Amino acid sequence: xxxxxxxxxxxxxxxxxxxxxxxxxxxxxLAPGDIPAHLILGYNAIRDAMQSNxxxxxxxxxxxxxxxxxxxxxxxxAPMTAYQPILAFEDGVxxxxxxxxxxxxxxxxxxxxxxxITRYAxxxxxxxxxxxxxxxxxxxxxxxxxxxxxxxxxxPEEESPALVAAVRDLTSGNERAAEGNAFVTRAMExxxxxxxxxxxxxNTVGGRDFVTRLLxxxxxxxxxxxxxHLRLVFVAGYTPTVALIANTLVEILTQRQFSRDLTSGxxxxxxxxNRVLWDHPPIGLLPTRWAAGDMVISGQQxxxxxxxxxxxxxxxxxxxARKPGPVAHNEGHLSFSTGPHECPGRDIGRAIAEAGIDxxxxxxxxxxxxxxxxxxxxxxxxxxxxxxxxxVKFTPPRPTGVRTQQPERETxxxxxxxxxxxxxxxxxxxxxxxxxxxxxSRRPRKTTGRARLRR
Numbered sequence: 001x002x003x004x005x006x007x008x009x010x011x012x013x014x015x016x017x018x019x020x021x022x023x024x025x026x027x028x029x030l031a032p033g034d035i036p037a038h039l040i041l042g043y044n045a046i047r048d049a050m051q052s053n054x055x056x057x058x059x060x061x062x063x064x065x066x067x068x069x070x071x072x073x074x075x076x077x078a079p080m081t082a083y084q085p086i087l088a089f090e091d092g093v094x095x096x097x098x099x100x101x102x103x104x105x106x107x108x109x110x111x112x113x114x115x116x117i118t119r120y121a122x123x124x125x126x127x128x129x130x131x132x133x134x135x136x137x138x139x140x141x142x143x144x145x146x147x148x149x150x151x152x153x154x155x156p157e158e159e160s161p162a163l164v165a166a167v168r169d170l171t172s173g174n175e176r177a178a179e180g181n182a183f184v185t186r187a188m189e190x191x192x193x194x195x196x197x198x199x200x201x202x203n204t205v206g207g208r209d210f211v212t213r214l215l216x217x218x219x220x221x222x223x224x225x226x227x228x229h230l231r232l233v234f235v236a237g238y239t240p241t242v243a244l245i246a247n248t249l250v251e252i253l254t255q256r257q258f259s260r261d262l263t264s265g266x267x268x269x270x271x272x273x274n275r276v277l278w279d280h281p282p283i284g285l286l287p288t289r290w291a292a293g294d295m296v297i298s299g300q301q302x303x304x305x306x307x308x309x310x311x312x313x314x315x316x317x318x319x320x321a322r323k324p325g326p327v328a329h330n331e332g333h334l335s336f337s338t339g340p341h342e343c344p345g346r347d348i349g350r351a352i353a354e355a356g357i358d359x360x361x362x363x364x365x366x367x368x369x370x371x372x373x374x375x376x377x378x379x380x381x382x383x384x385x386x387x388x389x390x391x392v393k394f395t396p397p398r399p400t401g402v403r404t405q406q407p408e409r410e411t412x413x414x415x416x417x418x419x420x421x422x423x424x425x426x427x428x429x430x431x432x433x434x435x436x437x438x439x440x441s442r443r444p445r446k447t448t449g450r451a452r453l454r455r
Contacts, residue, residue: 004039004285004309005032005382012284012380016041016314025298029309031287032076032382035065037307038300039285041314043321043334045298049289049310051339056289056308058089058341063290064305079170079181080383081287081307086228088288088341095340097219102229103344105213108152110351117352120147121359129363129396133370136360136390141245144356145238145349152348153191153230154201154209163187167235168381188230192223233345239384240282240335241349245356246387247280248273252361253392254373269354274331277316281335284313285383288341312337364394 002008002019009015016039019027025042040046049056061083065071071078083089087098124143128134146160166187169180195211210233214226221229251258251272258275261267267275289308296302312334315321321332336343343349361367369376370391377388 001028001030001036003030010380012385013313016311020314026300031307031309035070035077035307037309038302039309039311040297041311042298043315043318046310046315046334047338049308050337050341053091053340055292055295057292058091058288059083060089060290062305063307065307067305074178076175076177079177084228085225086232088232098225099344101214101217101219101221102233104217105210106345106348113348113351114355116151117148117355118359120144121356125360125363132396133393136249136392137246137387138389140360141242145241145352148352149234149237152210154211155191164238167238170235184231184235185227188227191230192227236343237345237349241352243282243384243386244273244276244349244353246390248276248353248357249390250387251276253367253369269358273350273353277335278333281312281316283384286310286312363397367392367394
């Protein structure tokens with residue numbers, strides 16, 4: 001069977017198309033650790049699977065790989081598939097209860113959300129503007145969603161870099177996944193303890209940050225349920241949003257017609273994001289379903305307990321879904337799932353990406369790649385494909401206002417936490433290294449002002 005992880009699946013797109021040609025809508029594959037699974041490739045087949053509440057289940061405890069002990073606590077699949085008391089692993093009434101709490105908790109005022117996205121975007125741009133060059137992954141796309149999520153969680157900003165490094169490990173599908181998962185869980189447990197102890201919210205959320213909303217919700221979530229949903233929303237909110245920003249910027253910088261349509265007004269920014277979500281979904285594979293019983297899907301025999309992987313990237317590329325004409329106006333892509341498990345934070349992720357890209361293009365009007373497109377480096381992290389760097393140059397614009405202490409560049413892991421010496425901006429690292437060491441060494445920061453958007 002074909003491995004859909006590691007060197008055998010890099011890049012993943014051609015592998016998925018080869019599997020479609022060989023098997024049709026459903027293919028037998030090997031997931032990390034060589035766990036056998038069925039990969040659904042067809043658009044209509046995946047829509048049916050996402051909307052099913054009976055044939056497929058989300059509770060992995062009933063999966064054969066878990067019942068037979070093939071996936072242990074330190075297995076690379078465990079962080080994404082091991083049962084937890086969260087909405088992603090429940091169906092029916094239990095799922096509705098948990099989803100209701102998360103949806104209500106994420107109901108942030110749109111104007112407040114836009115204001116903070118703008119504040120953090122301007123702040124990050126101010127840090128790179130005078131240099132005339134930057135890495136738009138490390139210095140922008142990978143930081144903006146983390147800052148916004150930190151605000152939503154009522155979390156001190158200096159805590160997000162080490163947390164982000166752990167999230168990247170968690171979704172990697174390699175030997176560091178379990179370590180990253182453990183760090184993220186500990187961080188969320190600490191947030192809950194702070195709120196229960198009456199700690200004042202670190203920034204302006206009106207005292208009703210996401211943590212507090214979950215703790216106080218009428219669904220009466222247990223402490224473990226709160227912790228696990230904090231973990232889930234941070235991971236699910238951060239990783240796809242970073243990819244959406246980065247992938248859209250790559251299209252703008254490398255695809256002349258895409259850029260021309262956007263700058264001429266023939267395509268709006270929301271429509272541009274839609275095209276990227278069709279062509280380059282942030283999450284390519286979703287290993288979250290298990291067969292509830294013996295069945296046949298698209299001619300393939302499946303036994304009860306078999307692992308089902310939803311191939312979102314393949315489904316979006318399915319000729320059956322790609323009708324003639326542009327897809328910019330078509331929101332039928334499956335990048336945010338559909339049905340009862342549709343991503344509850346999709347609007348927040350899109351808002352961060354849309355506003356962040358809009359502000360960046362407004363302030364840095366003549367962005368150009370510093371390297372040929374063929375030299376851009378990507379990393380496959382099993383469920384997704386991650387752009388490692390996006391080096392660009394531009395004409396330095398005038399600053400928006402007083403610069404706050406924010407990162408100028410990504411540092412090494414050993415310097416993961418900010419240092420505050422007189423007259424020197426703080427520097428962050430968001431990749432690799434010891435999460436615990438970074439966390440122990442962090443120091444609180446003081447901001448000196450607020451950036452404003454220049455339109």
